[in-house]
Amino acid sequence: MSEPKKSLEDLLRMLAMGHQLTESQQKDMTDYKFWKTQPVPNFTDKIETEGPIERAKRPEDIPSQPFPLLSDFEWVDMDLTSQEDLTAVHELLYENYVEDQDATFRFNYSTEFFNWALKPPGWKKEWHVGVRVKATGRLVAFISAVPITLELRTRAIPSVEINFLCIHKKLRTKRLAPVLIKEITRRVNRHDIWQALYTAGIVLPAPVATCRYTHRPINWATLHDVKFSHLPPNKTKAQMVAHYAVPLTTSTVGLRRAVPADAPAIHALFDRYQAHFDLIQTFTRAEVDHWLMGGESTVDGASKVVHTYVVETEGKITDFFSFYLLPFTVLGNPQHDQLGVAYLFYYASDTGLDADRFDAHATAALATRLTALMGDALVIAQQLGVDVFNALTSQDNNLFMNELKFGAGDGYLNFYLFNYKSFPITGGINPQTKEIDVAARSGVGVVML
Numbered sequence: 001m002s003e004p005k006k007s008l009e010d011l012l013r014m015l016a017m018g019h020q021l022t023e024s025q026q027k028d029m030t031d032y033k034f035w036k037t038q039p040v041p042n043f044t045d046k047i048e049t050e051g052p053i054e055r056a057k058r059p060e061d062i063p064s065q066p067f068p069l070l071s072d073f074e075w076v077d078m079d080l081t082s083q084e085d086l087t088a089v090h091e092l093l094y095e096n097y098v099e100d101q102d103a104t105f106r107f108n109y110s111t112e113f114f115n116w117a118l119k120p121p122g123w124k125k126e127w128h129v130g131v132r133v134k135a136t137g138r139l140v141a142f143i144s145a146v147p148i149t150l151e152l153r154t155r156a157i158p159s160v161e162i163n164f165l166c167i168h169k170k171l172r173t174k175r176l177a178p179v180l181i182k183e184i185t186r187r188v189n190r191h192d193i194w195q196a197l198y199t200a201g202i203v204l205p206a207p208v209a210t211c212r213y214t215h216r217p218i219n220w221a222t223l224h225d226v227k228f229s230h231l232p233p234n235k236t237k238a239q240m241v242a243h244y245a246v247p248l249t250t251s252t253v254g255l256r257r258a259v260p261a262d263a264p265a266i267h268a269l270f271d272r273y274q275a276h277f278d279l280i281q282t283f284t285r286a287e288v289d290h291w292l293m294g295g296e297s298t299v300d301g302a303s304k305v306v307h308t309y310v311v312e313t314e315g316k317i318t319d320f321f322s323f324y325l326l327p328f329t330v331l332g333n334p335q336h337d338q339l340g341v342a343y344l345f346y347y348a349s350d351t352g353l354d355a356d357r358f359d360a361h362a363t364a365a366l367a368t369r370l371t372a373l374m375g376d377a378l379v380i381a382q383q384l385g386v387d388v389f390n391a392l393t394s395q396d397n398n399l400f401m402n403e404l405k406f407g408a409g410d411g412y413l414n415f416y417l418f419n420y421k422s423f424p425i426t427g428g429i430n431p432q433t434k435e436i437d438v439a440a441r442s443g444v445g446v447v448m449l
């Protein structure tokens, strides 16, 4: 048997956008030349009280002019309502976002994906920050912020989510990332927002939580064809396909696609369910319409990106789940040019919801219910052409992973808060062994793209 070029672990590592450093590889705080100047906790900080790190400032104290750039470059507000700018962001990310050694896999971003990810309620053009080469107009760097309300252990924190930081491969390691980060900070501060949530595969000072990626092969044969899945010794391809076979039809009674009229019930259930976690994002009704019902990613009545399903029993919405799609383009493979990839997004169930989160009966009932619901999510994903379904060890995901054959990858996702000290939050893994911790589950409720 020839050695596979890639494994699902590689895929997950790519998705995590970086490598988890072992403790001996981890830099000292003093080596973080940029981050040591920023209002973020140190690795060794003993947090005594939760709260902002920097003294309160006022928007008028923040410079009104952008940070200076080298004279060949200029700042540009990307206009994501224009096809031209959408294409420029697409090209930059497509070519440069994924660190894939052989450049065979790329995120296949669509206009609908950007409309969903970057244009939620309250989005601002000036928070879609680009850097262009003056002479050619070519986009060479990007960073984005979208507004969110975070809640850390019931304390509401008006924040932004920072995402899609990307620098053209030719401009790497030139200290441009700190300039982009300082510029987006300035632009956000001018709107009287002083905290941010961001995630990265790499270790920076200092994560509030660390989750692990897990993956559930749906179409094992395709994953094998594109060298993502390898054939374990003593197994046949047919055995692997059978092992990961997903039923053709869903099994939960009352399961159906969510429609706009469900939004208030979904919202109420979402709020009750998320109250169990330490770090969450709260939604306004408009944000439910956007993030769960699809917002501007909706074409002909259905979102092309986010798929939300509800369970209705005797007129009552008892559960919902959602996942989003972000496929890979596969280059240079004779059999496949696309890989369907789904990511678990938000969900909630009223099963056991009135009991204490760790009550044994409630936990067992919820585990059974989530296993049924997520089993159906896999069925629907399969119908949508998804080859692999990814989930983190956040939320209550650990309750259904083993049963549904999600496998732990070697990619991790670190969650960071900017300008906020927080007690550590469990990411669903044992901090020492990094194994999935079913009993502790996770305090992370928020899902980042």
Ligand SMILES: CCCCCCCCCCCCCC(=O)SCCNC(=O)CCNC(=O)[C@H](O)C(C)(C)COP(=O)(O)OP(=O)(O)OC[C@H]1O[C@@H](n2cnc3c(N)ncnc32)[C@H](O)[C@@H]1OP(=O)(O)O
Pocket: 017, 031, 032, 033, 034, 035, 036, 096, 097, 098, 099, 160, 162, 163, 164, 165, 166, 167, 168, 171, 172, 173, 174, 175, 176, 177, 178, 181, 184, 185, 188, 189, 193, 194, 195, 196, 198, 199, 200, 201, 202, 204, 418, 419
């Ligand atoms: C109140 C509002 C606040 C808003 C801001 C909140 C903070 C937001 C923070 C951003 C959240 C982003 C969330 C996402 O989008 S995570 C996704 C990041 N993107 C990618 O992985 C795509 C491929 N990679 C690239 O495009 C580049 O390698 C990037 C742009 C990542 C770095 O470019 P480059 O490789 O050319 O490096 P440099 O020489 O310019 O700069 C080196 C400095 O940058 C620090 N670095 C490297 N990678 C990251 C990273 N992922 N988050 C934060 N910092 C990072 C690094 O430790 C070093 O600082 P220090 O070690 O010396 O201290």
